[in-house]
Amino acid sequence: MKTVTQSLATLLARPIGQEDRARAALLLLDWTGCAVAGRSEPAGQKIAAAFPDEIGRCTRIGANPASPQMAALHNGCLGNVLEMDDVDKRAVLHAAPTVIPAALAMAEHVGASMDDCLDAIVVGYEAAIRIGRAVGPGHYAFWHNTATCGPFGAAASACYLLKGSDLVSALGLAGTQSAGLWQTRHETDSMAKQLHAGHAAQVGVQSALLSAQGFQGPRTILEGEQGFFAALCPGADPKDVMFAHEGWLLHETSLKPYPACRHAHPAIDAALKADDDGGEVLLRTYADAIKFCDRPEPSSVIEAKFSLQQSVAVALTGRSPTLNDFEPDAIASHAATRTRVRVEESRNFNEAYPAHYGASIEIGGQVWIATDALGDPEVPMRYDQIRQKAFGLMRHGGMDDPDPLIDAALDRILATYCARLP
CATH class of the missing domain: 1.10.4100.10 (2-methylcitrate dehydratase PrpD)
Known part of the structure; x- marks a missing residue:
């Protein structure tokens, strides 16, 4: 046996x-x-x-x-x-x-x-x-x-x-x-x-x-x-x-569109849908997300990347977080919004986890929900988003022209597969 x-x-x-x-x-x-x-x-x-x-x-x-x-x-x-x-x-x-x-x-x-x-x-x-x-x-x-x-x-x-x-x-x-x-x-x-x-x-x-x-x-x-x-x-x-x-x-496997802990991604996706009226923001999510990422006052880049409050504060501006949004200047600039974010554990999201990473944002009685995070198999990133992510990261790393390297990776092997991506 x-x-x-x-x-x-x-x-x-x-x-x-x-x-x-x-x-x-x-x-x-x-x-x-x-x-x-x-x-x-x-x-x-x-x-x-x-x-x-x-x-x-x-x-x-x-x-x-x-x-x-x-x-x-x-x-x-x-x-x-x-x-x-x-x-x-x-x-x-x-x-x-x-x-x-x-x-x-x-x-x-x-x-x-x-x-x-x-x-x-x-x-x-x-x-x-x-x-x-x-x-x-x-x-x-x-x-x-x-x-x-x-x-x-x-x-x-x-x-x-x-x-x-x-x-x-x-x-x-x-x-x-x-x-x-x-x-x-x-x-x-x-x-x-x-x-x-x-x-x-x-x-x-x-x-x-x-x-x-x-x-x-x-x-x-x-x-x-x-x-x-x-x-x-x-x-x-x-x-x-x-x-x-x-x-x-x-x-x-899931690809990550945002430079934050994956546990923060559903909160980002929900916040990107929200209409911010300047009032209290109630974030509901699963226990592990709170355990690892409940940081209302991050003091460093890595703490900001593991902060639900920083991630939500950036997303409430209406745009997806970038690497710069977790740098010290950005941490300071979003301090006021972070204080408005209250975090609460949700039984529904706990029961769905880890098959589904979910979160909701409630502002002024309205609720916006992300049942799955962008990049999960249920909500896949588009091919152009994946390529743009790689391009941006390589430029961040000092490469003047990442396109030849990207093209070399995306050769004939990928042609059929990528044609079927959304």
Whole structure:
């Protein structure tokens, strides 16, 4: 009888089609914009400066090439800096900054084709998301799912490209290194959240490399009596959840149009619909959004990005938030509006979460509702919005002409798929 870990490995060996690769290419484009922009931020600059003497042949954005492990660490950190990377709402994790850097580094390391690299991204997303959906709220209460489930996805992605690697063993090695606590959210100067993503990508790559040498990991890391689910996931029922879905799950991930925590996005969407009369603003949403983003007086850029009040204040001006709307000057300019925003937990939105991220805005007795956030599969971003997001992020990161890079990403693989986007 197969173990849960072995069953996952079998699931990851399913055929991959052109539409799956096309979705992977679109997610690759989205991540690239995030990572290029992240390089120009203080956290990105510190990441680049931390390991200047690394030598290798794998690309690091804004730094000299390095080993596959260090390239994965570097690029993985960059992709999460601006909080604009994609998310799976049921797993509550960002697969891109863990899986894509691992796939790119290993593809360069072994000289893989672009199609193989895209296939590796498909497989990596699948592993991270399936495990992420199974961990349950008891895990998410303390552990950052991107950090803890990301190593499994990165290992699966890297193993797909590395001949001779043992996926079940690599998953074991990745799982035993799983880490990343939410305490980072309580300290405004902490940059550990970015390290979470980079570390997960690095762990995946090195686990694949070790497994290819016969370095054995625990083969029951997920379901063992002292394994991942037993130790870190109180109340989880992993077997039913992990294998409940038949399709490739990267098609169900959400893209983020706004540079704020995803939990703030439905509040933004509801506020963009509202007519602001200058009175009290009652924001109703689900408990996790309040837990992570109830910050009426943000004092830094990262706090502003995790502030429901700042996000709503910007959206009430009638325009979508941009990166500049979370800078210190913008934080100060929206102070008066933030004081008008009262936050309240909603049973209806709690019951719908995490399948649906919802919020409502009430002003003067009128109510505007966002049942799902823009960028979710239920409310997908248009193709031109996705391209414009990538363009804007690359320009923010210092690229004079991002169009050639974007065109290279959106080659023949994407033609059919993008034609069907709204």
